Amino acid sequence: MSIDNYINELFDRMHADGVLPPYLYNAKKKTFDPERDWMYYSGPVWTEDEPRAAVKAFLTGKWLVAGEHCAKFEREFSKMFGFESSLMVNSGSSANLIMISALKKHLDWGDGDEVIVSPVGFPTTIAPLVQNNLTPVFTDIVFEDLNFDLEKVEAAITEKTKAIFISPVLGNPPDFDKLKEISEKYDIELVLDGCDSLGSKWKGKELSEYAIATSCSFYPAHHITTGEGGMVSSNDKDLISLARSFAWWGRDCYCVGSANLSKKGACGNRFDKWLDGYEGKIDHKYYFSNMGYNVKPLDLQGALGLEQLKKIEDIHVKRRENKEKAESIFKEVLGDMVHIPGELDHAETSWFGVPIVCNKNK
Numbered sequence: 598m599s600i601d602n603y604i605n606e607l608f609d610r611m612h613a614d615g616v617l618p619p620y621l622y623n624a625k626k627k628t629f630d631p632e633r634d635w636m637y638y639s640g641p642v643w644t645e646d647e648p649r650a651a652v653k654a655f656l657t658g659k660w661l662v663a664g665e666h667c668a669k670f671e672r673e674f675s676k677m678f679g680f681e682s683s684l685m686v687n688s689g690s691s692a693n694l695i696m697i698s699a700l701k702k703h704l705d706w707g708d709g710d711e712v713i714v715s716p717v718g719f720p721t722t723i724a725p726l727v728q729n730n731l732t733p734v735f736t737d738i739v740f741e742d743l744n745f746d747l748e749k750v751e752a753a754i755t756e757k758t759k760a761i762f763i764s765p766v767l768g769n770p771p772d773f774d775k776l777k778e779i780s781e782k783y784d785i786e787l788v789l790d791g792c793d794s795l796g797s798k799w800k801g802k803e804l805s806e807y808a809i810a811t812s813c814s815f816y817p818a819h820h821i822t823t824g825e826g827g828m829v830s831s832n833d834k835d836l837i838s839l840a841r842s843f844a845w846w847g848r849d850c851y852c853v854g855s856a857n858l859s860k861k862g863a864c865g866n867r868f869d870k871w872l873d874g875y876e877g878k879i880d881h882k883y884y885f886s887n888m889g890y891n892v893k894p895l896d897l898q899g900a901l902g903l904e905q906l907k908k909i910e911d912i913h914v915k916r917r918e919n920k921e922k923a924e925s926i927f928k929e930v931l932g933d934m935v936h937i938p939g940e941l942d943h944a945e946t947s948w949f950g951v952p953i954v955c956n957k958n959k
């Protein structure tokens with residue numbers, strides 16, 4: 598019997614016995630009992646496709662660690678969002694850490710160089726800056742969209758400023774034309790923490806098109822989920838090779854899978870005489886040129902990601918509809934006691950959540 602048949606049998610029996618994973622059980626439920634049922638503000642949007650794909654990847658994989666499914670997910674993700682290259686890691690926090698580590702080395706940023714950030718965001722947008730001996734410079738926000746005030750961003754630029762690290766609040770983009778204008782005027786980079794904004798657009802373009810590099814999170818509350826998981830993406834392939842090195846123990850060589858088997862490896866340096874000043878031969882695969890980490894995902898997370906990508910268009914539409922529904926309910930019930938930020942004129946937000954600001958004195 599093929600593995601697919603075993604998996605079909607497993608799911609058939611689970612259905613027959615009414616034993617379903619909670620995310621499928623909740624999705625199938627058509628009634629809501631406010632006395633008993635929990636209402637989750639978010640969660641995985643999965644059908645049976647995801648657990649089936651994960652079980653199959655787990656049972657058939659040669660290595661359980663990042664392998665062919667992760668590599669395919671990286672390629673498909675890049676194709677879908679218009680990147681030259683992507684690297685899957687084990688979380689959005691790791692994606693930020695690896696992205697900032699790679700950018701610092703790639704662009705020759707020094708200790709103490711400054712990166713402008715917003716105080717309204719997630720801790721692991723900021724932590725990688727401190728971990729890399731960079732200085733986060735906080736600029737205040739505007740209530741209109743809860744993103745940083747772009748006038749204040751410009752005023753905060755000094756000769757030490759290397760980048761503006763944008764993390765659109767709940768996926769809602771600030772004015773990316775203005776950000777681009779500032780970055781070009783002062784010759785600094787735009788870096789995107791896109792963990793909350795996958796699929797959000799500015800003037801019809803992906804937000805990542807404006808940035809040198811973009812991170813993404815696949816934690817269950819996010820647009821697509823692999824349980825834990827994250828991605829670093831860019832149009833600069835060298836930056837992603839460097840990011841891969843940081844994520845894979847600091848290893849210099851990028852040969853994996855069949856690339857290992859070609860003579861000298863795909864990198865051209867395996868078992869060769871290539872190290873300046875050293876006469877003997879060295880295997881490049883065991884040469885470590887960066888102070889690295891190990892933040893690789895499991896291959897079954899790649900399999901989950903591939904299934905989730907097929908649903909991203911629907912998820913985008915649903916998230917926009919849900920924001921509208923929730924907003925009208927809150928407005929009806931709470932009136933002017935609350936202000937619910939909306940999108941700017943040129944934004945098309947793939948809402949990560951519904952922002953609610955309580956009006957003072959109401």
Ligand SMILES: Cc1ncc(COP(=O)(O)O)c(C=O)c1O
Nearest residue numbers: 688689690719764792793814816
């Ligand atoms: C803006 C932002 N950046 C980074 C992260 C971290 O992602 P993860 O939970 O996958 O580590 C989050 C998590 O929600 C986030 O909202």
